[in-house]
Amino acid sequence: MALEPARVVRQLRELKELTGDENGAQRVAWTDTWNTARAWLDGLLEGLPLERVRDAAGNDWWTLRGDSERAVLIGGHIDSVVNGGWLDGSLNVVAGAEVLRRIAEEGTPPVTVRLVNWADEEGSRFGRSLLGSSAAAGSMRDQEELRRLTDGDGIALPNALAACGVDLDHALDAHAQLASAAAYLELHIEQGPVLETMGIPLGAVLGTYGVERWRIIWTGQAAHAGSTPMDRRRDALAGAAKLALEIRDIAARVGNGAVCTSGGVVCKPGIVTSVVETAEQLLDQRHLDAASLAEMLRQAKEASDRFAAEENIDVTWEKIWSIEPILFDETLIDFCDEACHEVAGVSHRLPSGPLHDAAEMARAGVPTVMMFVQSLRGLSHTKLEDTLDEHLELSVAALDRPADKAIARVAANP
């Protein structure tokens, strides 16, 4: 039986009906709807000679034993954000299931091939993304913090996991699953506008951006909007406004795909009759090159000190989170790039702005790559998320090729 990319699109539509509503996809991890989606995914693989395992972190594995224990992994996540899109995560695993079916139906492969459905990539309910893949990667080091997380209804994360059969204290046991991993492939919608803007259906992903994520607190002095002369003001918003504009110049100067975002400013007292006393500003900087990322952060901090002096206000920086750039495997990138050319006649190599489970695999030392398919209008995490059917079909066909090449490569380098 040959690969049937059109079947993947039909199955994704079926999943959308089954687990979505008028507000979008509702496959939030650790909920009944997510369990429904996980069982539905398992149903797609019925009748194939696969071993099924749910690991200690709630990740589902379907294993096609090959001549060698060494394994090529194809992964993704079926969980979504609240009111999410129909493709984010689910495309990866449903396409992966189709590729696994094609391989299984051709007989025993030279190496083992495994499909993995990662638990809670999105972190939509508790705010901690990449939960299942970080447990498998062994990089989950925040159990104490995880124990304190609660959802909007006050339910603690460990209790929600326990209701799905996962004991947080033993989640890292999932790391055993990677013992024989030799390659990891993940297809994903781009979630950005680059491929659409270039008119290219598919691209090979170079790695995931390093991220510096900070909260910047500007402190001036509240003062009456009517009685305080302009030259007597210490306006915290002025600092935040200058930095919101400056980070764009920083991204332009550093270049090579640099992005800087100020996602918001919270002003206090925040009333129309008062100069702003404190402005808490969010900053997110990303680059695929670690030195460039460090330079972007340095320039932003330097600029903030200059603005604070100009405005006679104070500025402090609080780190929210950061991660180093994670580069994917060069050979696997070549495989993906070739596949894009072969099925679409054109390809583009691009970094991933968002993090993905693939980043956890790469950090764990598994040679890893991702392939992106064009997102319409760059939208994701919304019911408006969409991709042309013909591009979805191309992406399934394209994923199939590096899977075969990875199998051959692993078989040739035992």
Added chain:
Amino acid sequence: MALEPARVVRQLRELKELTGDENGAQRVAWTDTWNTARAWLDGLLEGLPLERVRDAAGNDWWTLRGDSERAVLIGGHIDSVVNGGWLDGSLNVVAGAEVLRRIAEEGTPPVTVRLVNWADEEGSRFGRSLLGSSAAAGSMRDQEELRRLTDGDGIALPNALAACGVDLDHALDAHAQLASAAAYLELHIEQGPVLETMGIPLGAVLGTYGVERWRIIWTGQAAHAGSTPMDRRRDALAGAAKLALEIRDIAARVGNGAVCTSGGVVCKPGIVTSVVETAEQLLDQRHLDAASLAEMLRQAKEASDRFAAEENIDVTWEKIWSIEPILFDETLIDFCDEACHEVAGVSHRLPSGPLHDAAEMARAGVPTVMMFVQSLRGLSHTKLEDTLDEHLELSVAALDRPADKAIARVAANP
């Protein structure tokens, strides 16, 4: 008996003890603490030949009948904001009571002299300031809106007023109190840093600023902070940031005391991983000259259109509120200015940034003036609000003089 300015300071301290707590003054209108303060104020005037009236809007009037019905009014408000200062409002009425006592003890004046304690100047509980004075002025035209206002506990404004004996439907009956009003005087702390910066204790107030108060809504497109190249962004915060800086240049260009404030920006989705889709920005512009104020607004709107075009975002303006500049009476300003010179050896003429009950009197056609006494660090609406005792005493002495001159002027121009 002569005027005793030091007594006023003692009385203000007594009021602070009686109606404040560790967080500041708690004389919020339409509360028990406010009623305590109103009764305490009435007690200061015991034993004097005064007629007492609580009008239909809850304003308290103490009337010293003179040879003529025509009346010189001295006014203020004993209500405070939540966690307010000890002087905002209360200085006016307590000093006014001392001046009224001095006049009453000298016998029947040539014209009637009245002290008024306005109800709910601050609007701290329901967000509608100048409530009592606008009823007396006849300018209260928002009864429908007032009926819908609720406090933080969901109590409707009409019910809170009714509990204090005020029927909102008849509040405008208070206008009858102004039938014979021929002059209005109000002492107040400056609530700004101008006099302190100049080292001057007292100043004569020229009028209250005209105010343009707007909500500016910038609309771009939410987009992933990692996957959206800088040149593909439509960042609503960029528009708000540019305008927050531009309004300072507008104030500088227009000059003559112009002030422009952006009191806050509310960003949505407001998360670190997304470009800002909507930014709701508060703008407050003030000037004592109507044409200058209009020019400031024009320049801000023009700049916002330019920024929207530069950023490929949309901008709309929603009016929150506006008021024309209100100029005080020139002769009464001269009286105040002379009094400042006489008691402090120096004076300064300045506009009032904040609105005051005096603005309602001036709009109602009553010749009006205010006198400001220096505020330490320009702070108000906080427990940190303060003024030197010696300056408070000077202010009582200074208020006494234009009261006498106003009486003489009204007597001479029947």
